[in-house]
Amino acid sequence: MSALRIRDLEVRYGTHRVLAGVDLELEEGEFLGLVGPSGCGKSTLLRCVAGLLQPHAGSVEVFGIPVRGPSPDVGILFQDDALLPWRTARENVALPLRFRGQPIREAMERAEGWLRRVRLEGFGDHYPAELSGGMRKRVALAQVLAARPRLLLMDEPFASVDAIVRHLLEVDVSRLVADTGAAVLLVTHDLEEAISLSDRVAVMSAGPGARLVEVYRVPFGRPRDPVGVRADPAFGSLVSRVWSTLRTEVARMGWELSA
Amino acid sequence: MSRLVALVLLFGGWELSARARWLDPVLFPPPSAVGWVLYELARTGQVWSHFRVTVTEALAGLGLGTGVGATLGLLCASFRPLAEALEPAMALLNAIPRVILAPVFVIWLGIGMASKVALSFVLVMVVMFFATYTGIREVDRRLVERVRTLGGGRREVLREVYVPSVTAWVASGLKVAVGFAFTGAVVGEFVASSQGLGYLLSFAQSTYNAALTLALVALVVGVILVLFWAFGSLERWWLRWKPEYRRARPSVPAPTPPVARPAEQAPTAPGLMR
Numbered sequence: 001m002s003a004l005r006i007r008d009l010e011v012r013y014g015t016h017r018v019l020a021g022v023d024l025e026l027e028e029g030e031f032l033g034l035v036g037p038s039g040c041g042k043s044t045l046l047r048c049v050a051g052l053l054q055p056h057a058g059s060v061e062v063f064g065i066p067v068r069g070p071s072p073d074v075g076i077l078f079q080d081d082a083l084l085p086w087r088t089a090r091e092n093v094a095l096p097l098r099f100r101g102q103p104i105r106e107a108m109e110r111a112e113g114w115l116r117r118v119r120l121e122g123f124g125d126h127y128p129a130e131l132s133g134g135m136r137k138r139v140a141l142a143q144v145l146a147a148r149p150r151l152l153l154m155d156e157p158f159a160s161v162d163a164i165v166r167h168l169l170e171v172d173v174s175r176l177v178a179d180t181g182a183a184v185l186l187v188t189h190d191l192e193e194a195i196s197l198s199d200r201v202a203v204m205s206a207g208p209g210a211r212l213v214e215v216y217r218v219p220f221g222r223p224r225d226p227v228g229v230r231a232d233p234a235f236g237s238l239v240s241r242v243w244s245t246l247r248t249e250v251a252r253m254g255w256e257l258s259a
Numbered sequence: 260m261s262r263l264v265a266l267v268l269l270f271g272g273w274e275l276s277a278r279a280r281w282l283d284p285v286l287f288p289p290p291s292a293v294g295w296v297l298y299e300l301a302r303t304g305q306v307w308s309h310f311r312v313t314v315t316e317a318l319a320g321l322g323l324g325t326g327v328g329a330t331l332g333l334l335c336a337s338f339r340p341l342a343e344a345l346e347p348a349m350a351l352l353n354a355i356p357r358v359i360l361a362p363v364f365v366i367w368l369g370i371g372m373a374s375k376v377a378l379s380f381v382l383v384m385v386v387m388f389f390a391t392y393t394g395i396r397e398v399d400r401r402l403v404e405r406v407r408t409l410g411g412g413r414r415e416v417l418r419e420v421y422v423p424s425v426t427a428w429v430a431s432g433l434k435v436a437v438g439f440a441f442t443g444a445v446v447g448e449f450v451a452s453s454q455g456l457g458y459l460l461s462f463a464q465s466t467y468n469a470a471l472t473l474a475l476v477a478l479v480v481g482v483i484l485v486l487f488w489a490f491g492s493l494e495r496w497w498l499r500w501k502p503e504y505r506r507a508r509p510s511v512p513a514p515t516p517p518v519a520r521p522a523e524q525a526p527t528a529p530g531l532m533r
Contacts (some may be wrong), residue, residue: 084405096409142340
């Protein structure tokens with residue numbers, strides 16, 4: 001059974017067609033990176049899968065079940081680290097466990113375990129405002145993984161952190177996701193990030209009426225070192241192939257690009 | 260520390276000037292004279308019945324105003340038509356100096372405590388209405404989505420997102436409301452009454468008793484400072500997650516390079532705090 005099956009998806013905002021005829025399938029445990037020109041509707045697609053947005057046509061199925069609203073099987077990591085500011089890091093991570101009816105003590109112990117896994121041992125009693133941006137990202141990651149999602153959606157999760165923190169976070173994500181065996185749909189505009197983490201990379205066309213134009217298979221196994229893999233010659237050649245597709249789409253948005 | 264020095268200088272200078280007759284001690288009685296009047300008031304006990312009346316009026320106005328204001332704010336945030344009907348009226352009440360209603364309440368409710376509670380109530384209610392109404396409307400949609408995608412239902416969204424974020428607004432509104440509650444009570448008494456600190460003030464003014472006037476002012480200021488401290492402590496405990504209330508433990512040095520933070524999410528009531 002596929003983790004995610006999107007058929008002929010269409011979303012409009014008023015009369016503006018954002019997505020038209022999107023088809024996408026994700027195997028269980030597969031990591032798929034989705035890249036595309038900014039504003040093409042990547043986030044909209046993700047919101048449909050998360051059950052936060054109802055598509056106008058087409059179907060979205062998660063593990064064979066049509067999406068009607070947020071599902072316990074689906075975790076989502078947003079671009080902004082929207083942690084509850086009035087809850088400590090540990091309480092934030094324990095939140096999804098408590099929503100599932102776990103007693104507070106047990107939820108807190110498990111939350112502590114997840115904090116350890118994202119290298120934040122000893123920061124459980126800190127409020128989000130007391131943590132750095134990178135640390136908050138890791139708390140958010142622990143929070144979403146604590147819910148044990150079978151499908152993890154990530155919307156530009158590392159967009160607001162600097163390059164060094166970003167690489168460290170990529171390493172964390174790569175390792176933890178491999179541990180949990182969850183399927184991942186990662187939306188990003190960073191081509192190299194998508195390739196370094198994914199099994200497959202899909203390129204979306206420019207909007208309006210965006211759809212998938214091309215899907216590339218990444219020739220490296222997982223788990224892998226998402227930073228080290230960038231030195232591989234095969235990595236570079238894939239980047240230039242994906243980029244050539246992406247560039248055509250970006251050019252359609254009116255940008256003049258020199259070769 | 261510098262505040263303490265400033266206070267000592269101010270009161271010391273005042274005391275000296277009055278004693279040296281640079282200032283007319285009838286119009287500017289030295290702090291020692293004011294302190295003596297306060298002591299006499301407390302010793303003879305004649306001030307307590309007035310004190311109790313004023314504090315009762317103010318607290319009744321504060322309680323009623325907070326309850327009604329917060330409830331109306333909640334209802335307005337939930338029902339659009341009600342907000343459209345009520346918000347302009349509230350905005351108008353907010354814009355005018357509400358103490359001008361004092362004579363109206365005296366005519367309607369007499370010179371007893373009821374008219375003072377009413378004035379205090381109107382002053383507080385408008386503040387608490389806007390604190391609650393704005394608090395609910397300013398709830399961070401991202402936090403609501405976050406809780407929903409983590410498996411929370413309506414009840415969890417209410418408990419985890421709405422209640423805490425509105426609490427922050429209400430807490431800062433309360434501090435403003437305490438002062439307003441006493442304004443209502445004292446000004447109401449000043450206009451027409453037979454008891455209360457405002458009544459005593461009016462009496463002291465009509466007899467040109469500057470020492471008694473200043474003693475009464477000091478008394479009201481003292482009560483408000485105590486209440487401010489109480490509400491301040493409550494707020495610090497309620498909002499202990501806010502960075503400005505966590506000076507006891509400074510922000511940890513990040514093991515990773517510092518990065519730009521997104522805009523602060525903690526709600527603060529513009530124009531109400533500080």
